[in-house]
Amino acid sequence: MHYSPDEVTKLRKTRADADRYAQMEAHLKECAECRDTMSVLDEMDVVLLGAEVWEDVPIFQGRAPGIRELLTERAKIEQQNEAAFRRLKPYLKVPGAFEDAQIEKDARFHDPGVVRMLTSQAADRLEKTPKFSLQIANAACAIARKLTEEPPRSQQQLLGCALREQANALRLLGSFREAIAALDEAEPILRALPEGAFDLAIVDYIRGSVVIQFPDRVDEALQLARRAIPIFRQFGDEHRELSARLLEAITVETLEGPAAAAQVYEHVISLSARLNQKEIAAHAYHNAAGQYAELGQLDKAQWYYAEALGRRDVLGNAVGKANTEWQLARLLVLRGELEEGAKCLSVSRRNLLEMGLREEHGLATLDWAGARLALGWPDGVAAACREIVVHYESEGADRNARMALACVHEALRQGTATPKLLRDVRNYLTQLPRNPSVAFQPAS
Amino acid sequence: MKTFQLRLTDIVRAGRTLSAQLGVHAISRNNLARLVHGRAQPKQETILLLVAVFNHLTGQRFRAGELFPLEPVAVTGAGQSRHAFERVDGSNVKVPISSGADRLAHAWRVRVPGETEGIGEDAFETLYVEYGALLRGVAMRRYGVPPDQAEEMVQDCFMSYLQRYTYVRDARAWLYGAVRHRCIDYLRVRGREIPLEPEHDAAIDERAELRRDGIIRQLTFSAVLARLGDKCRETLHGLYRGENQKVLAKKLSTTPGYVDQLISTCRRLAVDVFRSLKLRDK
Numbered sequence: 001m002h003y004s005p006d007e008v009t010k011l012r013k014t015r016a017d018a019d020r021y022a023q024m025e026a027h028l029k030e031c032a033e034c035r036d037t038m039s040v041l042d043e044m045d046v047v048l049l050g051a052e053v054w055e056d057v058p059i060f061q062g063r064a065p066g067i068r069e070l071l072t073e074r075a076k077i078e079q080q081n082e083a084a085f086r087r088l089k090p091y092l093k094v095p096g097a098f099e100d101a102q103i104e105k106d107a108r109f110h111d112p113g114v115v116r117m118l119t120s121q122a123a124d125r126l127e128k129t130p131k132f133s134l135q136i137a138n139a140a141c142a143i144a145r146k147l148t149e150e151p152p153r154s155q156q157q158l159l160g161c162a163l164r165e166q167a168n169a170l171r172l173l174g175s176f177r178e179a180i181a182a183l184d185e186a187e188p189i190l191r192a193l194p195e196g197a198f199d200l201a202i203v204d205y206i207r208g209s210v211v212i213q214f215p216d217r218v219d220e221a222l223q224l225a226r227r228a229i230p231i232f233r234q235f236g237d238e239h240r241e242l243s244a245r246l247l248e249a250i251t252v253e254t255l256e257g258p259a260a261a262a263q264v265y266e267h268v269i270s271l272s273a274r275l276n277q278k279e280i281a282a283h284a285y286h287n288a289a290g291q292y293a294e295l296g297q298l299d300k301a302q303w304y305y306a307e308a309l310g311r312r313d314v315l316g317n318a319v320g321k322a323n324t325e326w327q328l329a330r331l332l333v334l335r336g337e338l339e340e341g342a343k344c345l346s347v348s349r350r351n352l353l354e355m356g357l358r359e360e361h362g363l364a365t366l367d368w369a370g371a372r373l374a375l376g377w378p379d380g381v382a383a384a385c386r387e388i389v390v391h392y393e394s395e396g397a398d399r400n401a402r403m404a405l406a407c408v409h410e411a412l413r414q415g416t417a418t419p420k421l422l423r424d425v426r427n428y429l430t431q432l433p434r435n436p437s438v439a440f441q442p443a444s
Numbered sequence: 445m446k447t448f449q450l451r452l453t454d455i456v457r458a459g460r461t462l463s464a465q466l467g468v469h470a471i472s473r474n475n476l477a478r479l480v481h482g483r484a485q486p487k488q489e490t491i492l493l494l495v496a497v498f499n500h501l502t503g504q505r506f507r508a509g510e511l512f513p514l515e516p517v518a519v520t521g522a523g524q525s526r527h528a529f530e531r532v533d534g535s536n537v538k539v540p541i542s543s544g545a546d547r548l549a550h551a552w553r554v555r556v557p558g559e560t561e562g563i564g565e566d567a568f569e570t571l572y573v574e575y576g577a578l579l580r581g582v583a584m585r586r587y588g589v590p591p592d593q594a595e596e597m598v599q600d601c602f603m604s605y606l607q608r609y610t611y612v613r614d615a616r617a618w619l620y621g622a623v624r625h626r627c628i629d630y631l632r633v634r635g636r637e638i639p640l641e642p643e644h645d646a647a648i649d650e651r652a653e654l655r656r657d658g659i660i661r662q663l664t665f666s667a668v669l670a671r672l673g674d675k676c677r678e679t680l681h682g683l684y685r686g687e688n689q690k691v692l693a694k695k696l697s698t699t700p701g702y703v704d705q706l707i708s709t710c711r712r713l714a715v716d717v718f719r720s721l722k723l724r725d726k
Contacts (some may be wrong), residue, residue: 005715006708042716047665048684052585054661058679059581060670064573066599073606074568081610120610157607195604195622236617359454 003027005026005041072349080113088117095132104142115144117145122165126172141166164203171210197372201231205244212251214436219242222251224423239378240272242280249287254434262291282311286324293327298335301385305331322351328362333371342371349384362388366408370422382412397436404428404440450501452476458497470494486512488618499673572602574667574721575616579623581663586639587627597626664721671717676710683707 003011003024021032028035047053087109092100103109104166118140125133147155152242163186170179183203184248208224211217225248232241249264263287272281289304305328312320345368352361365388369381385408390401404425412415421442428440445455456473463470468489472480478484481496491512520556556675576598583594597628601622605615612618633640661695669677675696689700 004708005711025445036719037715038497040718041711043661044665044668044711044714044718045684048669048680049664050662051661054669054681056581056585056666057670059584059663060667064576065595067569067572070572070599070602070606071565071569073603074565077606078565116610123707154607160635161611193626195608198608198618198622235621236614237612239613285693344533415667423601 002031002292007036008034008038009041009222043297045215051227060386064268077113077116077256080111080114081116084111084113084117088114088121088211092136094123095129095135098132098139104139104146104156110143110146112147112150112154112158113141115147115162118143119158119165122162126165126168130169130172134166134173135354137162137166137169137441156189160186162197164199167203167206167210171206176210176213180207183207183210197231198235200242201228201235201244203227204259205240205247208244208247208251211372212247215436218251218254218434222248222255225251238271238275239277240422242268242275243278245271246284249284253287253291258291258294262288262295278311278315280309281318282315285311286320286327290327293331293334298331301381302328302331319355319357322348322355324361326352326367328361329364332365333374334368338371338375342368342375342377345371358389362390363429366426366429367420370419370426373417373422374419378412378415378417380415382409385409385412392432392436394433394436397432399437400436401429401432407440407442450498452480452610453495454501456499458501460494462496462500463493509543571615571619576602576617578660578663578667579619581666582620583623583627585663586659588629588636589627589630593630597630598623601626668714668717671721672713673712675706676713679703679706679710680714681725 008024008028011017011024013019014340016311028038036157063434088103091098091103118136120142120272122133124135141159141326144155144159144162147158150158163182167182167186170176170182183206187200187203190196190203193199193270198429204224205228208221211219211224228244229241229248232238232244245264245268249261249268253261265284266286269281269288272278272284285304286308289301292298293301300372305324309321309324310326312324325344326348329341329348332341332344335341338379345364349361349364349368352364365384369385372378372381385405388405390398390405392401394400408417408422411421427441432438445451452473454470456471456476459476460470469494471490475484475490479490484658495511527533542603579598580591581593583589583597589597601619604613604620604622608618609615628638669680672680679692679696682695689703694698696706698706701713
């Protein structure tokens with residue numbers, strides 16, 4: 001049974017009937033609807049005492065100014081988009097059909113609606129079929145450049161967004177320099193637009209995601225992420241904010257150390273939980289755990305790895321799960337549980353190899369080998385380390401990695417290998433992409 | 445009818461006057477009695493006429509959905525959105541395109557259930573009318589932007605949104621950010637101090653900050669009051685100014701006993717309007 005607001009107010013004021021009052025308060029604890037009603041009324045009772053609330057009523061009365069112009073524009077855009085989508089639909093099913101259609105050369109497709117729909121379709125396909133996404137974005141750019149009869153601002157908006165999606169697709173395909181070139185072209189165009197700050201933040205984020213691939217530009221990636229984050233927050237775009245925070249976290253790991261990185265990952269965890277982004281939450285838990293492990297907070301690290309593992313299990317993310325299980329096994333070793341740790345590392349390295357994760361397998365093997373040596377169980381260690389295969393993009397890094405592993409093989413052959421040597425080589429290989437020209441120096 | 449002590453004859457008489465103005469058929473006493481007792485189903489024009497009659501007689505701003513068990517269903521015609529109103533029992537009541545009922549369209553609006561704040565015409569218009577007014581209020585009250593410029597600013601932001609709606613997830617949050625940006629630029633250009641905003645750094649939850657924002661809170665209630673009828677507004681204004689029952693009764697040309705009932709009803713309506721506005725929360 002619900003209570004009317006008048007009844008609640010009266011019972012609260014007079015408290016004449018103690019039983020009824022108690023029943024009413026108990027009901028309010030249970031009933032969200034009544035509680036909400038009273039909450040609104042309580043707020044109203046405060047706000048309506050002020051003069052401004054009454055003075056501002058005319059703002060909300062009468063016909064909204066400029067509504068006709070807006071509705072006309074809306075209708076025009078909607079019609080253009082619907083017509084464009086109908087025309088494009090047959091060619092968007094497969095890349096071959098799209099390529100054969102050559103719509104950028106067909107004047108029938110040269111209108112703003114087509115560019116908008118192509119840009120939107122390029123974005124939708126980005127993660128699943130980046131090559132097709134690039135094809136579509138290229139067509140969008142080509143057509144946008146031809147719309148010289150459109151009002152300049154409209155054409156700039158269309159071209160800027162198309163270039164942005166082109167850059168995004170190039171990024172995912174690993175064509176980083178071309179991606180940067182597209183962003184360089186998009187930036188001045190979007191800067192000149194009203195509310196350009198929002199579009200520039202997107203450009204900053206994409207640029208950050210590209211330059212982070214270059215070890216000497218991680219700092220720039222961090223600056224770009226930090227420039228984009230407050231803009232996304234101001235415009236209420238929490239999904240993009242989340243992506244930018246993840247980028248920030250990855251760069252902070254490298255540049256500012258585990259304490260700062262852990263803090264950023266906490267932000268990511270909180271935001272991804274709010275947005276129900278389970279995959280990102282799992283990733284953030286995993287990475288945060290790594291930071292806490294580095295800080296020596298092993299209990300917290302274990303808890304966070306467990307959170308990541310649970311989520312990845314539910315999501316069916318086998319690769320992620322294998323990675324987290326490997327890190328949990330390493331944590332056991334860090335805690336001094338060598339035998340259990342070695343057992344788990346043995347399982348992990350096999351899983352990683354079966355999944356084709358060669359680099360991870362190599363590192364896990366070094367972890368396992370270190371644990372075995374610490375236990376005084378050298379059997380099988382040399383053979384396992386010989387299975388390690390490394391491959392780095394940079395020739396220098398590749399060469400240096402082989403030299404570091406050669407140290408391990410030689411030490412194992414001579415029977416002088418220690419857990420510390422294996423740990424040092426392992427850490428060296430992890431850092432190598434950032435410092436490809438630095439050779440491994442075994443501790444004397 | 446009970447709440448406002450309306451008789452069938454009051455409604456029929458007012459209906460005759462309004463129907464002539466609106467160009468729709470009047471309703472007979474018999475027909476009205478059958479509707480009230482559930483022995484007949486109203487046509488669309490009748491619903492619209494009765495809503496106008498009730499609003500006229502009570503000073504409230506009722507919507508069709510509040511007086512009749514209606515559920516609107518959006519139907520997309522050839523490139524144009526129309527609304528067909530399907531009653532809960534499944535019968536179809538269509539809005540006629542060109543009739544007097546159409547002239548009533550702007551006086552009431554039924555929300556389409558499950559509709560996002562996307563680019564559908566009604567959704568966009570509602571967004572502009574309700575939320576746009578709130579944003580104008582924020583520009584004027586928090587940033588001191590003059591009314592004309594605030595109006596222009598908000599309209600420009602809505603235009604910008606139309607160019608970007610395909611990649612903007614949260615229209616209201618985006619528009620709020622856009623208006624705020626413009627206001628800050630406006631103040632910077634004039635060398636004026638930018639007012640302190642609700643603290644953002646510590647809180648991840650931007651929407652929680654909006655809820656705590658006093659200006660937004662106040663403007664939301666201004667929007668609520670604007671949606672109430674004149675009588676309700678006057679009643680509540682008197683109540684919060686501390687006017688007693690006798691004074692209010694005299695002002696409203698009614699009895700002191702009825703004033704209590706009116707206050708109760710108007711407060712309840714205000715809560716309903718507040719909930720329906722969705723200005724501050726999703």
